[in-house]
Amino acid sequence: MTAALRAQGLGKKYGRRWALTDCTLDLPAGRVVGLVGPNGAGKSTLLNLAVGMLTPTSGSIEVLDAPAGGPQLAKIGFVAQDTPTYSRLSVADHLKLGAHLNPGWDDSLAQARIQRLGLDPKQRAGRLSGGQRAQLALTLGVAKRPELLILDEPVAALDPLARREFLQDLMEAVTEQELSVVLSSHLVSDVERSCDYLVVLVDSRVQISGDIETLLATHYRLVGPRRDEKSMPQNQYVISASHTDRQSTFLIRTDEPVLDPAWSVSQLTLEDVVLAYMGRSASTKPKSNDRPVLEVQR
Numbered sequence: 001m002t003a004a005l006r007a008q009g010l011g012k013k014y015g016r017r018w019a020l021t022d023c024t025l026d027l028p029a030g031r032v033v034g035l036v037g038p039n040g041a042g043k044s045t046l047l048n049l050a051v052g053m054l055t056p057t058s059g060s061i062e063v064l065d066a067p068a069g070g071p072q073l074a075k076i077g078f079v080a081q082d083t084p085t086y087s088r089l090s091v092a093d094h095l096k097l098g099a100h101l102n103p104g105w106d107d108s109l110a111q112a113r114i115q116r117l118g119l120d121p122k123q124r125a126g127r128l129s130g131g132q133r134a135q136l137a138l139t140l141g142v143a144k145r146p147e148l149l150i151l152d153e154p155v156a157a158l159d160p161l162a163r164r165e166f167l168q169d170l171m172e173a174v175t176e177q178e179l180s181v182v183l184s185s186h187l188v189s190d191v192e193r194s195c196d197y198l199v200v201l202v203d204s205r206v207q208i209s210g211d212i213e214t215l216l217a218t219h220y221r222l223v224g225p226r227r228d229e230k231s232m233p234q235n236q237y238v239i240s241a242s243h244t245d246r247q248s249t250f251l252i253r254t255d256e257p258v259l260d261p262a263w264s265v266s267q268l269t270l271e272d273v274v275l276a277y278m279g280r281s282a283s284t285k286p287k288s289n290d291r292p293v294l295e296v297q298r
């Protein structure tokens with residue numbers, strides 16, 4: 001099966017500091033993958049490795065079943081975090097450049113998008129607002145008609161309405177064009193709205209990666225009489241625990257039903273899941289009954 005992105009033991013060091021460590025991922029094609037994590041977690045580093053703008057310090061990375069960079073780039077649309085545009089070129093010049101550089105360029109899509117956004121084709125990119133520049137960069141990425149669209153915080157500069165419309169466009173493109181998307185975001189609500197696959201990256205390590213429906217179906221909050229984490233069953237992987245004098249609350253992952261009647265059991269929201277994993281320190285030493293930090297679920 002085609003993988004949008006496959007990383008094996010991938011690591012990247014800037015100087016003496018690891019920005020990404022031992023990253024093993026297998027992101028299926030045809031999905032919208034949300035990559036979330038706190039500032040400095042390594043999200044941009046991973047995406048820049050995927051488009052060959054950085055080379056790995058260790059391990060390997062493939063996109064669309066071939067090594068990152070090189071000829072694969074023709075099949076990838078990439079919008080970097082700072083939505084790069086040429087400040088002296090007009091909006092129309094950017095579209096001409098896009099058409100010149102990309103054999104699969106869809107000019108009617110690009111023109112329609114620019115018109116719908118109300119961007120003046122004669123306006124220089126340097127005179128656009130931050131959000132308008134982001135929209136121009138996104139238009140270039142989408143009109144290339146890529147097989148894989150990689151977006152580094154694509155909607156951060158957009159107003160809420162523009163954000164919603166962009167994410168809707170994206171989901172339509174995924175179903176119509178067999179497009180795969182990997183997007184990083186700080187906004188769990190955007191991920192919830194547009195993504196069907198989640199990767200949480202914390203302190204340069206992947207904490208969880210999986211199909212969102214499966215993740216929601218296998219994570220629970222347990223509330224009950226105070227109990228030590230060490231006494232939890234082997235098949236219940238504790239992600240976080242908090243205690244009062246008499247009561248314990250655990251967020252757990254398990255593939256099996258929770259049958260212990262002592263617990264009041266509730267389902268987690270995606271935000272609960274993301275925050276639980278983001279709250280974990282990647283440097284926390286695994287305990288003997290811990291399952292691996294990374295688990296790919298489909």
Ligand SMILES: Nc1ncnc2c1ncn2[C@@H]1O[C@H](COP(=O)(O)OP(=O)(O)OP(=O)(O)O)[C@@H](O)[C@H]1O
Pocket residue numbers: 014015018019037038039040041042043044045046081
């Ligand atoms: N060019 C660079 N030189 C040195 N260190 C870098 C460089 N780029 C990133 N880093 C460091 O690598 C780590 C990961 O950075 P990265 O930009 O990948 O994180 P991020 O998850 O995208 O963060 P954010 O959400 O703030 O954009 C950070 O500690 C950052 O300071």
